[in-house]
Amino acid sequence: MERGSDGDRVDVAVVGAGFGGMYMSHRARSLGLAVRAFDVADDVGGTWYWNRYPGARCDVESLEYSYSFDEALQREWRWTERYAAQPEILAYARHVAERFDLRRDIRLRTRVTGARWDEAAREWVVETDPGEPLRARFLVLASGPLSSTNLPGFPGLAAFEGRTFHTGRWPHEPVSFAGRRVAVIGTGSSAVQMVPVVAREAAALTVFQRTAAYCVPARNGPIDPAYEATVRADYAGFRARNREQLAGFGSTLPPPEPSALTATEDERRRAFDARWALGGFAFGRTFRDLGTDPRANELAAQYIRDRIAETVADPATARRLMPTHAILCKRLCVDSGYYETFNRPNVRLVSLHEQPIERFEAHGLVAGGEPMRFDDVVFATGFDAMTGSALKIDPVGRDGLRLSQAWREGPVNCLGLGVAGFPNLFTLVGPGSPSALTNVIVQIEQHVDWVARCIDWMRASGHATIEPTAAAQAAWVEHVNTAMAPTVFSRCDSWYVGANVPGKPRVIMALYGFPAYARRCEETAAAGYTGYEVG
Numbered sequence: 448m449e450r451g452s453d454g455d456r457v458d459v460a461v462v463g464a465g466f467g468g469m470y471m472s473h474r475a476r477s478l479g480l481a482v483r484a485f486d487v488a489d490d491v492g493g494t495w496y497w498n499r500y501p502g503a504r505c506d507v508e509s510l511e512y513s514y515s516f517d518e519a520l521q522r523e524w525r526w527t528e529r530y531a532a533q534p535e536i537l538a539y540a541r542h543v544a545e546r547f548d549l550r551r552d553i554r555l556r557t558r559v560t561g562a563r564w565d566e567a568a569r570e571w572v573v574e575t576d577p578g579e580p581l582r583a584r585f586l587v588l589a590s591g592p593l594s595s596t597n598l599p600g601f602p603g604l605a606a607f608e609g610r611t612f613h614t615g616r617w618p619h620e621p622v623s624f625a626g627r628r629v630a631v632i633g634t635g636s637s638a639v640q641m642v643p644v645v646a647r648e649a650a651a652l653t654v655f656q657r658t659a660a661y662c663v664p665a666r667n668g669p670i671d672p673a674y675e676a677t678v679r680a681d682y683a684g685f686r687a688r689n690r691e692q693l694a695g696f697g698s699t700l701p702p703p704e705p706s707a708l709t710a711t712e713d714e715r716r717r718a719f720d721a722r723w724a725l726g727g728f729a730f731g732r733t734f735r736d737l738g739t740d741p742r743a744n745e746l747a748a749q750y751i752r753d754r755i756a757e758t759v760a761d762p763a764t765a766r767r768l769m770p771t772h773a774i775l776c777k778r779l780c781v782d783s784g785y786y787e788t789f790n791r792p793n794v795r796l797v798s799l800h801e802q803p804i805e806r807f808e809a810h811g812l813v814a815g816g817e818p819m820r821f822d823d824v825v826f827a828t829g830f831d832a833m834t835g836s837a838l839k840i841d842p843v844g845r846d847g848l849r850l851s852q853a854w855r856e857g858p859v860n861c862l863g864l865g866v867a868g869f870p871n872l873f874t875l876v877g878p879g880s881p882s883a884l885t886n887v888i889v890q891i892e893q894h895v896d897w898v899a900r901c902i903d904w905m906r907a908s909g910h911a912t913i914e915p916t917a918a919a920q921a922a923w924v925e926h927v928n929t930a931m932a933p934t935v936f937s938r939c940d941s942w943y944v945g946a947n948v949p950g951k952p953r954v955i956m957a958l959y960g961f962p963a964y965a966r967r968c969e970e971t972a973a974a975g976y977t978g979y980e981v982g
């Protein structure tokens with residue numbers, strides 16, 4: 448493989464300039480390959496470029512939600528808070544882009560509109576807007592698992608004359624809610640972060656809830672200098688221990704207790720209280736059986752319902768806020784005063800089960816027969832997760848096969864990384880990998896390293912193409928389904944299974960357990976890419 452020219456042909460084309468696209472570009476370039484990345488945004492940062500709604504911050508701690516690939520980078524960057532806010536994470540992404548001179552290979556304000564495999568030339572033809580088609584030996588989709596927004600088609604929405612927003616496409620100019628009547632639709636992680644902040648500013652805030660959220664307190668604050676010093680004293684060891692955690696983070700948290708069922712009531716209460724006091728995802732791993740035994744799960748769920756009852760003054764509102772589904776089957780929301788917000792006189796909760804939205808009108812909407820006036824409506828309705836961004840590009844592989852055809856009944860692939868019929872295509876953080884069930888930066892680094900090693904191996908062994916066999920792909924899909932069926936993640940209507948988007952096939956799209964997965968990828972590579980066809 449020759450180093451590509453800087454004309455219309457490169458070795459590696461990358462879709463996206465978020466954390467995945469940036470690291471992929473860096474690794475490809477360090478192998479001496481010509482790389483070109485594209486992003487429709489006007490800056491790097493991906494998710495953290497778009498999700499700049501009030502209160503946006505990460506729910507994984509700053510010292511863990513950052514790249515580990517460069518010791519000097521992790522030593523020089525200082526985080527200010529336990530959980531970094533969106534502007535700080537975006538500043539970090541920009542810093543990385545400058546530090547590694549990534550911008551010269553990134554074309555911003557450029558959308559990848561399509562990609563087609565040219566069998567004769569054995570390369571991808573990538574179409575962009577604006578721009579001429581680019582030819583590339585390899586195509587890496589780093590377009591993100593949570594980047595294609597989900598905007599439900601409410602009747603009459605076009606007639607609404609007020610302002611509308613989606614949390615995942617937040618404007619770059621300042622948005623003031625002062626003195627305004629605001630509606631927020633949806634109560635997932637984004638809304639849970641945003642609602643307390645907007646409530647302090649708006650004249651009136653109405654939150655429309657379809658499914659109540661389990662929230663755990665973030666207990667955010669300035670980074671603890673003593674803790675930071677311990678981590679920095681052995682950053683590499685800290686990273687390695689986190690990679691051995693099931694979710695790729697949390698190695699310094701107290702280990703889970705064996706069972707919520709065998710603990711006495713007192714022991715259970717003490718264990719839950721201790722994690723609740725620590726804040727963040729610690730609560731979700733109080734006992735080993737919370738994700739596997741529905742009775743243990745219910746004990747954790749009831750603990751949170753009890754906290755809601757203690758916190759929310761109006762009993763009817765408290766009751767509406769209490770989730771009834773299994774805890775952990777949707778991502779826990781990490782909050783800063785969400786439940787407390789409903790004690791404010793200017794905040795109202797509407798359950799969509801009691802009052803479904805019938806239609807929008809010029810000055811508001813009608814829900815359950817009640818007309819309501821709003822100046823602003825915020826859609827915190829999430830994403831067409833895991834598959835949405837890849838399917839928007841809808842690459843065309845061998846023999847004219849479209850990705851949307853291959854994935855008609857849900858995404859299929861091998862290791863979450865490659866799809867049969869699509870040579871030299873890699874899906875970073877793809878469905879069927881641990882993806883969103885991990886610290887996503889850990890997943891990104893593992894995927895990029897695997898892809899870079901694979902490309903390097905092909906170059907060394909003189910191969911031009913690689914793709915999974917249909918049999919290996921079927922076996923991987925079967926493995927993911929079998930491993931995930933008994934877990935809590937398959938148990939309710941969430942974006943993990945595609946249930947949040949009407950008409951999307953219901954398939955579990957993430958595999959829990961990062962260390963075993965990473966070992967499996969490692970073994971596949973070490974054995975010369977078993978299950979892959981090389982040409």
Ligand code: N01
Pocket residue numbers: 504505506507593599614632633634635636637638640656657658778781799827828829830883940942947
């Ligand atoms: O989206 P969501 P999100 N009518 O899908 C509701 C990550 N993230 O943007 O549950 C009415 O979780 C929907 O209701 P239901 C994190 O991984 C991380 O909040 O489907 N309501 C739900 O309440 C997270 O999991 C951070 O019944 C409708 C809400 O909208 C993921 O991104 C911060 C509806 C959507 O919740 C997505 O979070 C933010 C309809 N037609 C996000 N359709 C941090 O790091 C959907 N809803 C902290």
